[in-house]
Amino acid sequence: MVSPGQELQQGRYRVEEVLGYGGSHVVYLASMPLLADRKVAIKELVLSSPDPAIRAALQDRLRSECRVLAQIQHPNVVSVLDYFEEAGSSYLVIDFVQGKSLQQYVDDPSSQISWDRLLQLTRELCAALTAVHERTPPIIVGDLKPANVMVDVHGQVRLIDFGLAAVLTPSASTQHSDAGSSPGYSPPEQYTGEVDVRSDIYSLGATLHHIMTRVAPPSSLKRLNGEAVLAPLSGGTHGAPLWFCDMVVRMLSLRRTDRYGSVREMEAEIEAHSEGPPADPVSPPPSVIPPVGSATRMVTLALAAPPKFDLRPFAVRVVAVLVVAIVSFFVVQTTTWPAIERREAPQLTAGLVVDTTPGDVKMIVDGQDLGSSPSMLEGLAVGTHVVELSREFYQPEKLTIEVVSPAAAFGHPGLRVLGPTVTPTISFTDDNGYGRLTVQMRQEGQIRLDIEPAGFDILVDGQPHGTNHPGGTQLTLSCGTHQLEIRKDGYETAKAVISVLPGQVIPWSQKLSTATKPQP
Numbered sequence: 001m002v003s004p005g006q007e008l009q010q011g012r013y014r015v016e017e018v019l020g021y022g023g024s025h026v027v028y029l030a031s032m033p034l035l036a037d038r039k040v041a042i043k044e045l046v047l048s049s050p051d052p053a054i055r056a057a058l059q060d061r062l063r064s065e066c067r068v069l070a071q072i073q074h075p076n077v078v079s080v081l082d083y084f085e086e087a088g089s090s091y092l093v094i095d096f097v098q099g100k101s102l103q104q105y106v107d108d109p110s111s112q113i114s115w116d117r118l119l120q121l122t123r124e125l126c127a128a129l130t131a132v133h134e135r136t137p138p139i140i141v142g143d144l145k146p147a148n149v150m151v152d153v154h155g156q157v158r159l160i161d162f163g164l165a166a167v168l169t170p171s172a173s174t175q176h177s178d179a180g181s182s183p184g185y186s187p188p189e190q191y192t193g194e195v196d197v198r199s200d201i202y203s204l205g206a207t208l209h210h211i212m213t214r215v216a217p218p219s220s221l222k223r224l225n226g227e228a229v230l231a232p233l234s235g236g237t238h239g240a241p242l243w244f245c246d247m248v249v250r251m252l253s254l255r256r257t258d259r260y261g262s263v264r265e266m267e268a269e270i271e272a273h274s275e276g277p278p279a280d281p282v283s284p285p286p287s288v289i290p291p292v293g294s295a296t297r298m299v300t301l302a303l304a305a306p307p308k309f310d311l312r313p314f315a316v317r318v319v320a321v322l323v324v325a326i327v328s329f330f331v332v333q334t335t336t337w338p339a340i341e342r343r344e345a346p347q348l349t350a351g352l353v354v355d356t357t358p359g360d361v362k363m364i365v366d367g368q369d370l371g372s373s374p375s376m377l378e379g380l381a382v383g384t385h386v387v388e389l390s391r392e393f394y395q396p397e398k399l400t401i402e403v404v405s406p407a408a409a410f411g412h413p414g415l416r417v418l419g420p421t422v423t424p425t426i427s428f429t430d431d432n433g434y435g436r437l438t439v440q441m442r443q444e445g446q447i448r449l450d451i452e453p454a455g456f457d458i459l460v461d462g463q464p465h466g467t468n469h470p471g472g473t474q475l476t477l478s479c480g481t482h483q484l485e486i487r488k489d490g491y492e493t494a495k496a497v498i499s500v501l502p503g504q505v506i507p508w509s510q511k512l513s514t515a516t517k518p519q520p
Contacts (some may be wrong), residue, residue, distance in 0.1 A: 001026060003042065008091065009084055013042060019474060039096040041079060042088055062090055068139060076128035078150075078160045097158050100408050102146035102207065105216055113211060115239035122356025123270065124157035125149065125204055129263045144203035144208055145493045184210075184217040188254055190222050198256045201263065209233070212248070214238060224254055226358030226443075243273050250371070256359040258371045271450060317354070356389060356439045364388040373439075387437075393502050395478055396440040400491075401437070443479045445500035448472055450509040451486055458493040459485040474505075491516055 002008065002015045007486045012032065021040065026206055031037040045062060066083040073079070102121075103112045113121070124143075132139040137196045141162050148161035187202035188194060206217045209230065216370040218228035230252060231243040247269060260266045337370035354363060356373040363370045367388050373389070382403045390396040449458070451468045458465040458473070461483050468486070477500050487493040491512045498506060 002028060002042075008042070013040070018297070030066055031094075035177065041094050041096045041440075042092065043161075045092065046089075055308075059085065059090060059196060062092075063078050066092060068135070072132060072135070072139075074128060074131040075159050076124045076159060077131060078158050094160070095158075097150040097160060099150050099158075102140055102149045102151065102211060104145055105151070116326040118208075118211065118240060119244075119274070121151075122159055123267070124207060125159070125207070126263050126267050126270070128157070128159045129197075129200055129204065130267070133200070135265060138197065140197065141203070142190070142249060143182060144183075144200055144207060145182050146207055149207065164190055183219040186220060188220045189256060196256070197262060198259045201251050201266070202253075203261050204263075205248050205259075208248050209252060210243075217252070220254060229355075229357055229359050231448055232355060241273070243269075255372060305476070354387070354389075354437050354439070356441055358391070358394075358441065361389050361391045361394070361461040362441075364390075372436075388485060389441065391437060391441060392441060392518050393445070395444045395476075396468050397441065399437075443502040444476055445479055445502060445504040445506065446501065447475045447476065447477060447484070447498060447506045447508060449486075450507065451494075452511045456486045456491070456512070458490045459487070460509070484508075486510070486512065488512075 004015055004017050008015065008030075011036065013030045014033055015028045015030045017029050017440050021027075025046055028039050028042045028044065030042045032040060063083065064138065066080060070080040072084075078097060079095045080092065081095065081235045082091075084091050084093075084253070105113065116329050129141065129144075132141060139162070141159065143161055144159070147160065150160050152158055182203075185206040187199050190199055202220070209217050212233060213231045213452065214285045215231040215493075217230060222228040223230070230249075233248060247266065251259055251266070260269075261263065271328045348483050354373050359373055361373040363373055366385050380401070380403050385401045385403070387399045387401055388396065389399075449468050454468055454470045456468050458468060460475065460477065462485075466473075479500050479502055481497060481499050484496045485493065486495075491514055494510055494512060498508070
């Protein structure tokens with residue numbers, strides 16, 4: 001570790017203070033005396049492996065990756081200025097960014113980020129990721145989170161830390177990375193080291209989610225194991241519209257295939273939703289009194305004597321009106337008019353937010369695969385829709401959702417759950433045309449029966465579950481304790497009490513013998 005006041009590279013850099021620590025690095029504020037004390041940030045990379053061969057391999061990789069990072073010139077990516085090795089340590093020199101990190105904004109309860117500012121932050125971060133992803137070879141940031149995003153004094157977003165970036169080879173779509181993980185911002189695949197551009201998309205989604213909710217996202221592994229769920233997003237968060245909330249949720253999909261395939265795809269969606277004609281200005285009616293300070297013209301009215309009342313103009317007007325009315329009557333009676341075209345009213349639709357515990361539950365709506373929960377289903381027409389939810393080691397749920405007409409929903413399409421497998425673990429509330437369906441998935445396990453001979457009746461908790469087959473029979477049951485009974489006329493009945501745990505497969509083998517006849 002370097003002390004304040006110490007010089008590096010024969011006086012080229014003078015360390016002034018420690019800016020922060022990371023899991024494998026220390027960041028210093030330094031000045032360059034030969035360049036009018038220009039401020040830079042120096043990142044000391046800690047290679048903790050005691051194995052000289054591993055340390056040498058890591059240093060080789062650092063040199064090659066720093067050469068690649070130094071070629072990136074983008075206004076939203078901090079510039080790499082220098083790399084050197086001294087006294088057994090490796091140092092990376094980057095621009096010093098004056099400003100605040102997004103983490104500081106999130107931690108400050110007095111700071112407010114409007115929807116317009118949130119959209120601009122998203123666009124600039126997308127631009128930064130596109131710049132590094134579309135290089136040849138592409139670069140994976142690997143450590144995108146609020147603490148590693150700075151907003152400088154001019155309001156511009158700067159990505160300041162690439163961790164130990166993964167550089168993809170041209171022949172590979174994924175790359176093994178030795179970068180560590182940041183709980184809450186790292187996708188599940190990063191814990192195994194297999195990363196690609198979709199891994200950064202997850203981290204960007206987690207960063208936006210943290211900004212919008214001011215709640216740190218849970219670890220993706222805990223979400224994967226059903227131990228934690230994301231804080232819900234709503235259309236009112238920072239004024240963000242529902243399409244943006246839905247975009248963030250998709251970015252945070254636990255399965256890579258459910259996320260966006262590239263940042264370009266996200267940028268196209270943002271621009272598609274941002275386009276539209278400008279709002280028409282609303283002008284006040286002529287009767288509105290002009291505001292104070294507006295330009296007005298004063299008119300002086302002179303009083304005149306009242307005119308004499310004359311009946312002749314009035315009589316002429318009455319006769320003219322009668323003539324026009326008579327002529328119009330005959331024209332209407334003798335004219336053939338075209339049939340009036342009937343136009344159907346626009347179809348009303350509703351939206352449904354689906355939240356599940358745990359998350360990442362596969363959703364099929366009306367036979368169409370719509371990805372994983374949590375998600376926002378839009379455009380549900382009036383009528384019934386079948387929602388099927390499934391996840392490994394959990395009992396599947398199948399619901400029928402009815403979108404009711406406006407007359408039954410106080411002026412907007414409403415929603416209600418009809419069944420057929422509605423259980424007390426499912427709740428539903430209607431909120432101004434957008435519903436929220438919350439499903440508590442029930443865990444399940446399996447019992448594998450290997451009973452000889454075949455053809456026995458299987459009863460679970462007194463209810464029939466078919467017969468056993470040659471080669472074994474597998475039963476899927478909810479977690480908990482179950483009474484199992486195997487019986488057949490002429491054979492002894494086998495009974496057992498079995499506790500089923502989540503995801504567990506319990507083997508049960510038994511050879512049943514014929515029943516002993518009682519002696520006369």
